[in-house]
Amino acid sequence: MAIVFTSFIEVLNDLGMGAAIIQRKQENLSEEHFQTAFWSGVAWSLLIYLVMVIAVAPFAVNFYKEPMLGQIIPVLSLGILSSPINMVHKAQLTKALDFKKLTYVNNFSNIFSGVLSLALAFLGFGVWSLVFNSIASFLIAMPLYFRATGWKPKFMWSEQAFKDIFGFGIFTTGTNLFNNLMNKLDYLLIGKLMTAADLGAYTLAFVLTDTFRSQVMGVMNKVMFPVYSSLQGNSKELKMYYSRVVKYNCLLVFPIMLFFIAEGEAIITLFFGQKWNDAILPLQILSGSVLFHMMVNSNTVVVRGMGKAKLEMQLQIYKSIFLYIPVLVGMIYFYGIIGAALAFLIIKFVSVFIVLFYLNKLIGYTFNDMFLSVKPVLLASFVPFLTIIAIHKFWPLNFYISAFLFFSSYILSVYFIMGKEMKEVVRKIKKKPLQTNV
Template sequence: MSPGLKNSILGGIFWTTIQLVVNRSFAFVIKLVLARILFPEEFGLIGMAVVFTSFIEVFNDLGFGAAIVQKKENSIDEKHYHTAFWTGIIWSIFLYICIITLVAPLAGNFYREPILEEIIPVLSLGILINPVNLVHKAQLTRDLNFRKLTYINNSSSIFAGCISLVLAFLNFGVWSLVFNSVATYAAALPMFFLATGWKPKLIWDNGAFKDIFGFGINTMGTQVFNNLINKFDYLVIGKLLSVSSLGVYTLAFTLTDTFRGQLMSVMNSVMYPIYGKKQDDKISLTKYYLKVVKYNSIVVDGIMMLLILFAEPIVLAFFGDKWIDTIIPLQILSLSVIFHMMVSSNTSLIRGMGKPGLEFRLQLFKSLVLYIPLIFFGTMYYGTTGAAMAILVNKIFSVIIAQYYLKKLLGISIGALFHATKPALLSLVIASCGGFISFNVLGIYWMVSAFVSILLYLISLYFMVGNDIKTELTGMDKLKTVLK
């Protein structure tokens, strides 16, 4: 690995980690306060609205952002940027009209919640704003300028979180959650323009459109089915159960799979352009990917362990009795995340290798054959617990499918994946046993037992990968040149 590329990766990981820590910590505090002020029904209404708006949002950038990032240096110029910008603007206006005239009334009738016809048009204002940021965001990602991306994302999230808290304390109820999303997009808009200095010109090139659309359409197709996977449970729970059930499930999902997704977005945003640059070097791709799996697992598995062992006291202490039905789905979803981490970021790797068509076909298969039937029947017969179990089963099958293609594309064996995740999994077993005995057998206070679990997890990791982590940290000295 060249020193420049290694510094870029280290810099990217550093700044996106800062983004994750600030964003997730602040978002958790916001969720904590809002959950105490608001009720599951209000969170459920947002869950219902997001089911419909997210399907439209997937189509928003036509995959142009990913296409710009993936393209090699000698195959992209200014006309690609301007074409992507104006196409996105026109397309987003069309989509927003569809939301007002079709999607909002459909959602209100589907769930028999008339207020959704008011919520969805406001919640969807980001669809109009997001394409304006599309090129700027792609340019910063291509340049591996994660420092500016971190500043923009954190600043806009903090601003939006403060807005939502003020509205919640002023008794705006569900609207405090609605404006949280809109304010995030609005605050980021001027910052992206200042960060890149790029300004759109009245240029639209048919050749450039075909070039980026050909890649982007496959990426967009993948995102459609990713969204189907991520939101179909919300759709079914909201329809078959109740708005309150969807609210408690939303909180469980936010604390588990959403956290996992945020961490993976850190590594994906750093590694996706790297995968694109090294797409012809299979040896390097394999090394990079296994390191991503290894360290993602180390970070996430320990947190999921705490949610499995101490779900009840955590929910009751932080969110109150009204969220008690969240406990069992929270534990099951935490276990599903642990399985997911065994092949984390595999779709980003496949797309970075220039194979968005394969990524799309995989998501299509998993959505239609596995996910949809499992969620529907699980929810119908066992409620939110059944939906969480369906997620778990789907993640297990996803590991098997992903492993098959990793072996086919890069020769990554199941043994190599196990070796990468072994430190996290073995530490998880040791720490879980200690935490369970401390809390359930000895009856020690849950916060003390949680501390014991984390301590055992860290000690176990130190003995297994302590030297590896020290080696990685020695490279942080070179980070100074990146941060200047």
């Protein structure tokens, strides 16, 4: 409940200035831009934190009728203050494609905070173990980022530099705001109209499917955003890279989602217990929605990388108003958490055609291009999926045997269908790492 409200404000936190630094060409970037972004972010985050404490926390308490939110939100919101401090460092490392250092910082801080959270949970701190997790994560990451880049803030601020980065960043922030609204609207409505148990069951299904999908895509998106930015104006190269991104993201996510559909009941009951049975059908439906999402995954990163942040925001606004909100509200009101899952299935299906329309306009990416990108993955994925479904009809398999058969047959299918291509990709990576002009 607390995260629903804090996440709305967090997307406003750095005003998109980190993305603006990454997108901006190197020759048009100076130390003034870094310093201006840092101090503007610090001032803005302090204001946002005050809004969280004074206005948002009391509102959340009244909205959910949960007094504890008045204590949790101010503490959880401390993470807002970390964003501008780490923003410039992350932007510099991302722009330089130095993902080794980024990975080290993220992994170390996440592992440390995760261990702390588990220890606190075992000691009986309850929900506060999750709250302290987020605080510990940014406190540990902060000195590591300073060490990774060697960059230090100075008392420097430029009005022109602010205009340069704010002009791009404000549209990015608008996009993130609407994205977050759509990603949290289902939680907000279920939490308000139904019980906490319903929200818990739905959240579990969503975390296992759509959140997993976003984490996998997030890795690729962080890599490709600076790459797309360096290819502005080269539609042919953008189309080629985007096709590969779609294919290889699908390669990772498709088998997981199909396995959730085939073995959803076994996964929930075996790993979470029968008290979570209400999450089974939403898990399977949401897995289907992710399959559609993956067919045009990472499309917004292409648009943003081309410098068309305003177009990206406009598209998200239109989809929010005319698709997400009416479908989600109607389906949740009438059908509860099953309706929420079905709403996402409908939304993701319709979104495929919307995305293909504007990608065709921008880089010439058509339905046929999409089909050619996902075709080998579809073939490789549905062979083990249909096999497991057929076997289950005649022979009740042990879950672990079923999982082994599914993923081993998937790997074999990938080898026979895409083996030559995969070997060529590995050979090229070893021979010549990706070079860009960033």
